[in-house]
Structures are given as C-alpha cells and as structure tokens.
Amino acid sequence: MHPDHTGGGTTVHPQDSTQGSGVAQPGSGISRRRLLAMSAAGVASPLVADMSAIRLLRSPALAAELRKQERRVILLWLAGGASQFETWDPKPGVKTGGPFRAIPTDVPGIHISELLPGLAQRMRHTAVIRSLNTKIADHGTAAELMECGRRNDPSVRFPDIGAIVARELGRLESTVPDYVSLYTSTEGRRKGTSGFLGARYSPMFLSESMTPPNILRLENLTDVDHHDRAALRDALARRFTAESRSLAVDSHLSAYQRVQGMMASADLFDIGREPESVRARYGSTQFGEQCLIARRLVEAGVPFVKVARAWWDSHGQNFETHQELCADLDHCMSALLDDLRARGLLEHTLVITLGEFGRTPGINASLGRDHFASAWSCSLSGAGVRGGVAYGKTDKEGHTVVEGEASAGDLFATILASLGIDPEHEYMLGSRPVPLADFGSAPISEVLA
Amino acid sequence: MQQSEPSAGRTPETVKVVTTHPLPAIPLCIAPADSPGVAFLGMSDFAVHRIDLAADKPEAKPIGEARHGSYVTGIVRAGGTLISGGYDGALIWWDAAAGSVQRRIEGAHAKWIRRLALSPDGSRVASVADDMRTKLWDVATGQCVAEWGDYDAKTPHGYPSMLYTVTFSPDGRFLATGSKTGLILVREAGSGSIAARLEAPVMYTWDPKARNHSIGGIRSLAFSSDATLLAVGGMGKVGNIDHLEGASRIELFEWQAQSRRAEIEDTKYKGLVEALRFGPGDGWLVAAGGDNGGFVSVYAATDGRLLAQEKVGNHVHDLALAADGASLVAVGHHQISAVNL
Numbered sequence: 001m002h003p004d005h006t007g008g009g010t011t012v013h014p015q016d017s018t019q020g021s022g023v024a025q026p027g028s029g030i031s032r033r034r035l036l037a038m039s040a041a042g043v044a045s046p047l048v049a050d051m052s053a054i055r056l057l058r059s060p061a062l063a064a065e066l067r068k069q070e071r072r073v074i075l076l077w078l079a080g081g082a083s084q085f086e087t088w089d090p091k092p093g094v095k096t097g098g099p100f101r102a103i104p105t106d107v108p109g110i111h112i113s114e115l116l117p118g119l120a121q122r123m124r125h126t127a128v129i130r131s132l133n134t135k136i137a138d139h140g141t142a143a144e145l146m147e148c149g150r151r152n153d154p155s156v157r158f159p160d161i162g163a164i165v166a167r168e169l170g171r172l173e174s175t176v177p178d179y180v181s182l183y184t185s186t187e188g189r190r191k192g193t194s195g196f197l198g199a200r201y202s203p204m205f206l207s208e209s210m211t212p213p214n215i216l217r218l219e220n221l222t223d224v225d226h227h228d229r230a231a232l233r234d235a236l237a238r239r240f241t242a243e244s245r246s247l248a249v250d251s252h253l254s255a256y257q258r259v260q261g262m263m264a265s266a267d268l269f270d271i272g273r274e275p276e277s278v279r280a281r282y283g284s285t286q287f288g289e290q291c292l293i294a295r296r297l298v299e300a301g302v303p304f305v306k307v308a309r310a311w312w313d314s315h316g317q318n319f320e321t322h323q324e325l326c327a328d329l330d331h332c333m334s335a336l337l338d339d340l341r342a343r344g345l346l347e348h349t350l351v352i353t354l355g356e357f358g359r360t361p362g363i364n365a366s367l368g369r370d371h372f373a374s375a376w377s378c379s380l381s382g383a384g385v386r387g388g389v390a391y392g393k394t395d396k397e398g399h400t401v402v403e404g405e406a407s408a409g410d411l412f413a414t415i416l417a418s419l420g421i422d423p424e425h426e427y428m429l430g431s432r433p434v435p436l437a438d439f440g441s442a443p444i445s446e447v448l449a
Numbered sequence: 450m451q452q453s454e455p456s457a458g459r460t461p462e463t464v465k466v467v468t469t470h471p472l473p474a475i476p477l478c479i480a481p482a483d484s485p486g487v488a489f490l491g492m493s494d495f496a497v498h499r500i501d502l503a504a505d506k507p508e509a510k511p512i513g514e515a516r517h518g519s520y521v522t523g524i525v526r527a528g529g530t531l532i533s534g535g536y537d538g539a540l541i542w543w544d545a546a547a548g549s550v551q552r553r554i555e556g557a558h559a560k561w562i563r564r565l566a567l568s569p570d571g572s573r574v575a576s577v578a579d580d581m582r583t584k585l586w587d588v589a590t591g592q593c594v595a596e597w598g599d600y601d602a603k604t605p606h607g608y609p610s611m612l613y614t615v616t617f618s619p620d621g622r623f624l625a626t627g628s629k630t631g632l633i634l635v636r637e638a639g640s641g642s643i644a645a646r647l648e649a650p651v652m653y654t655w656d657p658k659a660r661n662h663s664i665g666g667i668r669s670l671a672f673s674s675d676a677t678l679l680a681v682g683g684m685g686k687v688g689n690i691d692h693l694e695g696a697s698r699i700e701l702f703e704w705q706a707q708s709r710r711a712e713i714e715d716t717k718y719k720g721l722v723e724a725l726r727f728g729p730g731d732g733w734l735v736a737a738g739g740d741n742g743g744f745v746s747v748y749a750a751t752d753g754r755l756l757a758q759e760k761v762g763n764h765v766h767d768l769a770l771a772a773d774g775a776s777l778v779a780v781g782h783h784q785i786s787a788v789n790l
Binding site: 286288315321364 | 474475493494518519520536537561607608609611658659660661662663690691693694720739741742743763764781782783
C-alpha cells in the first residue's frame, strides 16, 4: 500500500495493503516524508538526538509539518469502561453520585473525584471532556467506535487512531516502531487495527510480555555476523534497485529496515535500564511499568503507544473497583505527566484517558454501575491541548449531556487536530474519499491550544 | 425484631421472608433499638434513619438534620446513644431519641470507615477503616483509647488494601478484624496484643490474568458465644470479577488452635457474605449477603452443613438477629426485610 500525497488527499492502494507501506514520490529522488524525517532528526528536540540533518531544514513550509511530526500520543485505554462519576465528572451528594467526594484541582472551579488527587494537582495540563454521547454500550462495538472514531462499515476496514497517527506522524527512516500496543490482561483484549492502511501500520502488539518476542539476535549469531549479513543484504539490494525499481521492492526493503530497527529497539522495553528512582516513581504495578515503557518509547520517537489498563467493567462493587483502579491510574498517570514534563516531552506528547464508554448513573443491587454511553468523560493532557479546561456538562444526576455534546467522531477529530493533523484530510480508497475523522464530525476547539 | 430470651436448643429449619419494605436509599448497616420492630439504619443518602417495622406503613426517616459526608457504613447503639461512622471518615454520637448530635469527630479515620463494633459492656466502640487502622473509642467521652496499625497499606500486588470488618467476642476480651487480602487478626481488646493471626487467602480473589484487580475480601466476622469459634465471611474463587459471581464463602476457625474447622461454599446463592451471627447456643450460624440478589442461609456450626436458606430480594448488606434467634431483620439494596428462622 502506497499512499500518494496529491493535493488535499492521499491515495491509498488497497491492493497493496498486505505488503506494507511506503510513499511513492514520482520524479523525486527523495520523498517528502523522507526529507521531513531527515530534517526532523535535526530539530533541537528532546525526541531526537541526531543533529546532523539540521541543515536540511530551510523551508518555512516545512516548519508546521515538523512540529506535527514531533507530536506523540500515549493512549491510556481504560478497558471495560471507567466511571465518569468516580473520575472526571463527580456528582457528590445526589442519588446517583456514589460515596466519593469531589475535590478541587489546581485550576480554580474545576473539581474531580477524590480518587484522583494526583491528577487534580495536574489539571493545568489536562482538558476534560464531560459530554461524550457515543450511544453504543456493548464492549466490542463501542471499543471499535472509540478506537476508529466511527461505526464499522461492512465495505471498509477503517484504521484506528493508532494506525492513523502512525501513518501521519511516523517517519519512514525511523528505527523504532510507529505504533506499539500493550494489552496484558486477557479480558477485552484488542490488538487494534490498521484497516485499509495495511499491515505497515499495524501495531507492535505486546500481550504476553512487556518485551517484544522474537526480536533479539539469535544466540548462535555473533553481532559482527549479524551486521555483516545486513550490510551484504543492503549492498545487494542497492544494486538490484538501481537496475529494477518497483514498489514491491521498496516495500521489501522498508520491511527489512524496520526489522533491523525493531531489533535495535529492544532496549526501549527494558525498564531495568531506568534509574531505580524513576522506576520507583511509576511504582511496581504492571500499569506503572507499562507507563514507563510508554515514556521510553515516545522519548525514542515512537508516535503512538497504547497502554491498556483492564478491567474497569464494574457491574459489581463499582466503588471498590474504582478505589483500586483509580489509585493505579492516578499514581501512574501523575508520574507519567511529571516525567514527560521534566524531560520536555509533555508539550510534544498527548496523553489520553479513554475507554469504550462510561458507567450508569444508577447504582445496581451489588453496588455496581453498568454500561453507559450517553453522558460520559475522557481526558486529554499535554500536546496541543488547552490545559485546565472542563468542556461540556451533564445534568445534575449525570443522566444526559446538557451542554457541548460530543460524538466519537468529534473526539477523534479533536485528537487529530491537537496533533496538527487535519481531520478533514481524506484518504482516497479508489474513488472513495475517506476523511480521517468521520463525516459530520468536528474538533472541539475549546480544548485545543 | 423480637427481643425474647435466647433459646439454646432451637435450630432453625426454615428461613422465611415475612415482609419486605422499600427504602429511599441503600441501607448499609443496622442497629436495633430497644423497642420491638424499631431499628436504626445507616444509609447511602449520608443519613442515619429510624424505621418502625411494626407500623402499618414502615417508613425510614432521618433521625435528625445532621448528615455524614458520605455513605453511613457503621452504626452501633449504646443505650440511648447511637454512634455512626461513614466513608467520610467521621464518627458521630447521636441522641437516639432526639436525633441530635452529641459529638462529631471529623477525621476519626483518614479513609473510609467500614464497620463499627460495640463492646458487650457498651463502654467501647471499635472502628476499622481503609487507612488500615483499628481504633478503640470510649463511648462516654469520645476519646480514642487505643489504636493499632498492623495491616499493610497495600496488597501484595501494590494496590490499596482495605480493612472491612471488626467484631468483639461476646465476653469483650477479644477483637477480630479482617482485611481485603484475607488476613484476620484477633487481639486482646485490653492490651492490644495479637492473640492469633489467621489467613483466608481464597477470599482475596485477586485476578492477575484476565482483569488485573480484585473484588473480594473478608466482609464479615462473628465469634461464638464462648469465643472459641470465629466465623469468617467473604466470597470464594471467582471467574468473572465484574460481577459477584463467586461462591459465597465462610471459613470456620477454632482460632486459638489456629485450626480451620469448616469451609463452606455455596454456589446456589453466590456473592459476598456481608454479615454473620452465631445463634443462641452456638449450634448454628446465620449468614447473609449476595450478588445482585440477596440470601439468608443457616449453617451448622459443628461441620458447616447447610440447614436452611432463602432468597431475600436484593443483595443484603447487614442484619440484626433477635436475641432468641427466631427472627432477623436484613437490610439490602433499597429494601428492608423481616425474616423468620
């Protein structure tokens, strides 16, 4: 699959979708994306270390593209559906409110659940959207909706947000993966999908271990042999492509380069390389360790990392469940925001908390809350976001949205816009235009920086 | 609730729900009043209510204007004084008749208060909370006279632990507490020294694979009248912890010998065992709790045999057993039920 940037749209060729992806730039010895990649490598950014290509950055027109390419995303996927009452939209003292209090944040006038005291002190970095009405309240369909920003279409496999971000922000020359997804728990496990963008943008999916399997050099192969083999293969490939260039060969070469990059990136998943003090800040839970991996990955230039924290589906004992899981979320996300900020990465990195839906206002007989998609919340922190904003409003008991209703498509468009990606940009599937964000959706400008 | 004399020899053969009345909020704890049929309820509307089940149309009403800052989860009565505790960490002393507040201790605990227990002589009230501390309060003065913090603040998996329940032995000599991770401590109520350390690890229900959290814990404790037996209630192994789908579970300890006499699991009526009481004579014990639905079950204290049980509407959070063991009042989700044994 080879998208061509032509005018306002990008043509994708579904027939190549299983062959990986590249960028065809007819008549050009170097692709725009490649140029950008090389240029971006020289930007004085904490995301990259190589300064050698700074001279390539000359065109002001590239500046916006480069800023966009510096953007990264960490999606904290609250699998199973966290309660908005016990997180971002507390309703203390009303029948549906539950037992928890609302606490003030570091932004005057904004209160969140007492279960998130750490995040309350970091609200200045965060925009909360309290007015999602996404209508679908079964796990599978709702997860697909929130991941892809639109309902499934029998005739088209849409890419999820990770694949689109990987496609739009990934660098061809990158030696790190474009899209990493960690989902260790088995319940509700979803790999993610690159849809019509093809396998090139499928996630590196880690489910059984926090380290990618099968990417280490074989023990019976020396490092010298490994590099010599790669050099020989490169030399032969260059000779071959000089005589006979084709998209298929480009894709093949790209795949090899990416494999080499993957192998070289194994250390990124090794949190043992972090100082003990840093590890201690994230804590010893699995989610904490995975958040630390996410930081290491975005620091190395991975555009999109999803960390799934299952399982919030609190049909029974909702309050006990949220005491446990919110403590984890609060601690780990606070550590993550602090760490990103200290490294100068927060302004480049969008941290999202999102699940497939929220929880019912009604409290059931086992003190649980059930699935609810009519009035729920998510949060956006960091890159491209106006921090200290609580957008939208639900009614007194949290049954309906009364102000600023937002759809899954609107949220999708907002995320894209915060990353500098035009939500209205279209992929052309043959003659069919497919906008990045669904038809009729629009970014929520109030939460954008 | 009848307050007739205990009958040591009688063993319940049936459980029968006599009446059930709706409530405007969720009752989480109950303390019987002196008058037959009258009880005080700690509720999810942050208030302490009074209800007369002997009335034509029983109606729960707040006993006064004052409110907790969250759900009221523990309530005991010492003569004319009620003491309530809540998820707000506060303790309130009430004049039970007037509904006025006699004393209010904000920050009695740093986190949720889960349960209160009154010493048999009525002089002390014990409280347990998610700050993992057990505190002993002088009923007359409101002074905290002892405090213990022997539990770990976090579970073995790094999450906040919880200290769910507390009870006195009938002679007032021992105080037992139970936590989320299945640790039971029995201590000398006077000195605070730990007399026994028991474990019921099945009740922890940590799911490391599918859902990466837990939902169980020890929710109820009861001593036999001679204090030789300690019954421990919670939930057994559960596949899907989204719901309370595990077997209701009771472990019966000869605690001084560190010996488990019986393990009782019921898959017909699943969920948490929220309340336990020994019947007069110690020949049987009654358990109540549930998943979405509620149950009351009676077991033989000798070997854990099921003697009788019945579904009781919604999940039961607490019960008050009549002194003669012939009836009880169960409070559950938006309801209160009178039950004959």
